[in-house]
Amino acid sequence: MKAIISEKYGTPDTLKLGEVDKPIPKSNEVLVKVYASSINFGNLALLTGKPLPVRFVFGLWKPKxxxxxxxxxGVVEAVGRDVTQLQIGDRVYGDLANSGWGALAEYVAAGEKExxxxxxxxxxxxxxxxxxxxxxxxxxxxDIGKVRAGQKILIHGASGGVGTFAVQIAKALGAEVTAVVSTRNVELVKSLGADHVMDYRKTDFxxxxxxxxxxxxxxxxxxxxTYKKKLKDNGVFIHVGGANSQFYQTMLVGPLLSIFxxxxxxxxxQRPNQQDLxxxxxLIEEGKVKPVMDRGYSLKEVPKAFQYFEKGHAQGKVIITIE
Ligand SMILES: NC(=O)c1ccc[n+]([C@@H]2O[C@H](COP(=O)([O-])OP(=O)(O)OC[C@H]3O[C@@H](n4cnc5c(N)ncnc54)[C@H](OP(=O)(O)O)[C@@H]3O)[C@@H](O)[C@H]2O)c1
Structure with a gap:
């Protein structure tokens, strides 16, 4: 089968389209014929080996x-003998980041719980x-913010993959949503239901x-x-991404601020989790959430997809289509 192969850490052009054996599912796995995948920062970390601590998980010298x-x-094409939840022909989706990756290929073997x-x-x-x-x-x-109906949430960086879901999920939970985006994304986040939109290029939010x-x-x-100033008493700041300085501050200084x-x-x-899928x-079936797609690439264009994604300006998700 065709697959994207990553032999060493590096830039997107180190990725090659190659031929590998079709995987054989274990007893608790299914074989999925992959129709589409998408690009995430986890993928980018697996490609580049950066930031360096990820190598303790992904392999010290080369990606494992x-x-x-x-x-x-994709669609389930074969099932292991202990599989109970899925059948051949089921249309499935999931996150394999904690269970071996492998979705940038024509087929992948995946645990049914993923x-x-x-x-x-x-x-x-x-x-x-x-x-x-x-x-x-x-x-x-x-789960972390424990957002309840009527609460006010600020989503800083609401126009990318995570942000476009965040706006819609916060609205579905009944929150009053303020989205911080750049000028070109103002209409996008309004269309997703944001109650207030701050253009970070024009507003001193x-x-x-x-x-x-x-x-x-x-x-x-x-x-x-700055976020401390913008939180109400008992407010919660949740960091998932953005500048590295924020990550280190929240990780090192955050616990002290939280204690005192x-x-x-x-x-x-994030942790992959079947119940959350x-x-x-x-939410999708009720029409409360709709995935936002930026653009699509084919399997052989995966290096280009990473080059686009790593610039950090995607509007929604960057999708890979596998013919
Ligand atoms: N902790 C976790 O488990 C976890 C899981 C997934 C992702 N993440 C992290 O979450 C972050 C977002 O991931 P993603 O996939 O959503 O990224 P993404 O799709 O690449 O986000 C791109 C979007 O962010 C906007 N943006 C960039 N800089 C901004 C700024 N200074 N202020 C406001 N908006 C800004 C861009 O719009 P403009 O360029 O027009 O501003 C663009 O629409 C990443 O840092 C990623 O590592 C963490």
Whole structure:
């Protein structure tokens, strides 16, 4: 079968399209014919080996996962003998980032617990963007932020893969959403339901006096002391991405600020989770969440897809279609 092969850490052009053996599913796995995948920062870290701590997971000198690709959407083509939840022909999607990667290929073997049935009303290309970005937004907002109806949430960096899900999920949970984006993304996030939109190129959202119950740091470069000012008493700042300085501040200074004050500062790492895929399915079927696709690339164009993605200006998800 055709697959994208990663033999060493480097830039996107180190990735090669090659021929490898079709995987054979273990007893608790299914073989998925892949129709689409998507690009995430986890993929980028697996490609580049950066930031360096990721090498403790991905391999010190070279990537131990030869075929990248975490998000998958496709059809079950074979099932292992212990599989109970899925059948041949099921349309499934999932996040394989904690279970061997491999979705940038024509076929991948995946544990049935990594997958969920797709909603009937969406295409593979739409669903391939959901697993990592959607569950990151869901887990951060619902589980860490514990956002409740009527609460005010600020989503900093609301126009990319995670941000577009975050706006819709926060709205679905009943929050009043303020989205911080650049000028070109103002209409996009309004169309997703944001109640207020701040254009970070034109508005001084830092000093406007408004405060929030939850601030979700998706992409931004403010210091956590700025976010502290913008949190209500008992407010929560959740960091998932953005400038590295934010990551180190939230990880190192955040716990101290959290211990000595009422406001909480949390660095959060998404975990693939079947129940959360099912939960998002529900939101999609109810029409409360719709995946936003930026652009699509074919399997052989994966290096180009990474080159585009690593610039950091995607509007929604960058999708890979596997013919
Ligand atoms: N912790 C976790 O488990 C986890 C999981 C997934 C992702 N992440 C992290 O989350 C972050 C977002 O991931 P993603 O896939 O959503 O990224 P993405 O799709 O590449 O995000 C790109 C979007 O961010 C916007 N943006 C860039 N800089 C901005 C800024 N200073 N202020 C506001 N918006 C800005 C861009 O719009 P403009 O360029 O027009 O501003 C673009 O629309 C990444 O840092 C990633 O590493 C973490």
């Amino acid at each position: 996962y030869r075929i990248p690709g975490g998000d998958v959407a 997958l969920a049935l797709m909603p009937s009303n969406l295409f593979f290309t739409e669903m391939a963007g959901v697993p990592m970005a959607g569950t990151t937004a869901l887990q951060a907002i619902r 830092v000093n406007d006096g408004k405060t929030f119950d939850v601030i979700f740091g998706v992409n931004g470069s403010q210091s956590i002391f 004050g009422k406001k909480k500062f949390i660095t959060f790492l 099912v939960f998002i399915n529900g």
